[in-house]
Amino acid sequence: MILIAIITLGGIGIISSGLLYLASRKFEVYENPLIAQVQEILPAANCGGCGYPGCAGFADACVNAPSLEDLLCPVGGAAVMSRVAGILGKDTAGADPKIAVVRCNGNCEARPHVNQYDGAGNCAIASSLYGGETGCSYGCLGYGDCAAACTFGAIIINSSTGLPEVIEDKCTSCGACVKACPKNIIELRKKGPKSRRIFVSCVNRDKGGVARKSCSNACIGCNKCEKECKFEAITITDNLAYISSQKCRLCRKCTAVCPTNAIHELNFAPRKETSLEDSPKTDEKTNQKNI
Amino acid sequence: MENKLIISPSPHIHGGDSISKNMYGVLIALVPVFLVSLYYFGLGALIVTAVSVLSCVLFEYLIQRFVLKKEPSVGDGSAILTGVLLAFNLPSNLPVWIIIIGSLAAIGIGKMSFGGLGNNIFNPALAGRVFLLISFPAQMTTWPLPGKLPMDYIDSVTGATTLSMINEGVARLPSFADMLLGNMGGSLGEVSAAALLLGFAYLLVRRIITWHIPVAIIVTVFALTGIMYLIDPLSYADPVVHLLSGGLLLGAIFMATDYVTSPMSRDGMIVYGVGIGLLTSVIRLFGSYPEGVSFAILIMNALTPIINTYFKPKHFGGR
Amino acid sequence: MLKTFRIGGIHPPGNKLSAGKKITSIPVPRQVIIPLGQHIGAPAQAVVKKGDQVKAGTLLGESGGFVSANIHSSVSGKVNKIDNAVDASGYKRPAIYIDAEGDEWEDTIDRSETLVRECSISSQEIIDKIAQAGIVGLGGATFPTQVKLTPPAGLRPEILIINGVECEPYLTSDHSLMIEKGEQVLTGVTILMKAISVDKAVIGIENNKPDAIIHLKDLAKRYTGIEITPLKVQYPQGGEKQLIDAVVRRQVKSGALPISVGAVVHNVGTAYAVYEAVQKNKPLIERVVTVTGKGVANPSNFMVRIGTPVRDLIEAAGGMSENTGKIIGGGPMMGKALTSADIPVTKGSSGILVFSKEESLRKPVHNCIRCAKCVxxxxxGLNPTLLMNATEFANWELAEKNYIVDCIECGSCSFTCPACRPLLDYIRSGKGKVMGIIRARKS
Known part of the structure; x- marks a missing residue:
């Protein structure tokens, strides 16, 4: 009785282990062990900000690419990339850290509502229907597709302005909000020294008068900033100014001349109201050092 | 600008149907059933139904308000319906405290733990009933005998149901007329086939449900029990007895057709109905439980997602 | 048993407030705004410039591609400017502004009321004339008519189906055309039959227009090959695929054109426009527009010049009340809510519907209870609630597998949903997204 049980169980065990061994040999998939090592280092957010399907895909790309120049994990940033480079023995490019900026400042006061939207609260749906509740058909709709797309909780709709705000500490510049915004309002810009940056917070391409009528904070394409800029960082196309983050030296002169306050500067020391002429110069000096 | 024009995507009109209209529609369809149970089970029927409805509504309100922290939606009638259906699946002499536990199981476990109306996998009322059946088998399987507006509640005279008579091999069953009217032992809402069919007609006329699920269940049970009856009429009961007794009609018309837990396409509904009929017949004919409708529906509830995956609506122009 | 399509369908209240009202003309507006893109496909290229003198019927814009249409002036006067104007799409798009002076027409246009039945030109000449006149599908889809009349190589049309269904609630423009211009419509149908070389045409009319059915049946005796088919009232019977199914019992497969089952479908309004273009040399510069809704005092059917601001039409129908909540271009099921009353009437405007504030707002949205009424x-034969969820969670693969691109955007699902879920809002958005993905994969 006992013997039969032992033989049966033992037999089943031996046969199964044999089958398992054969199966594992037959269906074995070789994976470069480096991929797993790289994946260990990556943040495992699987945000897709690098352009690859998740961290595993990015790790695979890192291992197989000849150099790491075009590869950046926006979440981990330079620190993570240098560790990846260390494992793989490859060079890493010193990519500038980036951050999302919202290029619309048409808050509720600046942009009076002319229509009332009553559909599903979703920017993609609203934008396929019409230009927006205000006269400006370029600006933010405020239904928060960007906030919904952000997996880090780094972008939220401010209920008083109706516009999205980026929380700098949380933003990993993964670009999910940029893809989510149907109006292409959000841009990934160079984070800048001490997180200081200057950008045109408007994407309205209407003629000046039309733009101004629909929003008092709109860029009207008046060219004042372009003339003021000594570094040729500002270009105007279709009645809209754009500041190149590569060329901008953060001198803050354009901000001062903008008649509609469409140019925004972030994280600068407050300007001295009395000596408008002097302050940009001093700023320029300090910023030169920073760069 | 004169005033702000409203902008929304088409369509700009709505048919006026609403969740509460459907829920109250089902409740109206249950009125005849309730009247019959009042007649036969008297005070007990009234107490069980009232306690069940009140505790279901209360639990739904409390859970939505304090646990899920969202706007309570007890006004939509779905908690009332769960309460009524739960009561209709209970014997009329069940103590109040057991009913309250059943309501908590139905609303708390069956419905709210999944996220509330629309997200539950199992029919909440049946989840509550089966919970009680397993926890309190003695109380749940002693049914009071029907009377004429009896005024006793806990201490009513009890007896067997038709199905348990069959299961135990009792030869003398109630007449067809008694089964049709409901003059037999059983849960509150399952006794009168006539009242249930009246409710079915109302649901069909108001287009609250389609015929597919109930008909599929009834036909399947009739066919299977019929085959067994033809093979061996001495051991198996007449298929008509199977249709008219137990919770089959109540289950087929009111429980299996629950929107949330039944399939969406016509083909899927038929498959689901046939499945319930099959399981019910198997449990009744060969299982140790005399009644199998609740289990059959719950099992098919669990299979609904997979039925939805494989039985898609008929596509225009074919695949 | 009356014929109808075989899958799904709803029965919204008809509300044909303007039924039986005679078609009346409204005065020529002081300024018209004529968008260059009034049709599906590439916008027309402007051929006039600021300051040019034009007459009614003068070519303003030339067809900008294979799927495109000519645009003509609807008034005589001076081109004020070519600028962006908000149109029914809700966005600013190029349009030609013309200040009206007098009402002078191009000499080639025959403005008399006399009926011309004989048409002796060849089928190619007919198609050319239709293209010249800038005719597009007037049922609302605005697909250029000449393209529909040129079937792809290898496919031969067998039957012409004329859409006289007008299944949208409120709208009566096609109904009034069939009653008042029956002879012209039938002549137009004959011309279309000649253009695609078929000897059979069926006009499908819903049974809620018995006067039109009787009238056209009576007239059709004098035309060969035209049959009138009464149809059971059911929305969306005016959908091309649904109409074909209802009339000839053939279902167009997913992704295929109606010609694949041998059918070509045109609207009654298009047939009338074809008559005017071919027999009277008149380009598409005016159309019948129903102005209706509980928000206007006198619901009416107007013959309107293209480019007339919607405000003028509402004034002519008794003015806009203080309580106006919504102005819809088209019917209540598929029309677009307009952002202002200054938007011009275009070729595709079959109606202007004015809703009070109370009628305009949607009801609160609840959880899906999976009642399958949308299904x-x-x-x-789609599963709208599944498609909405797929869109909401950006599961494009699931959406594509469940035929999201087959959605005809009829709105039956949103209309029916007891939980008032914005099913079509999401499905429409998801459909656009999936179509983009499919296009990207093909290229």
């Missing part, structure tokens, strides 16, 4: 009413 039961979907005329394409």
């Amino acid at each position: 039961q009413v979907c005329p394409m």
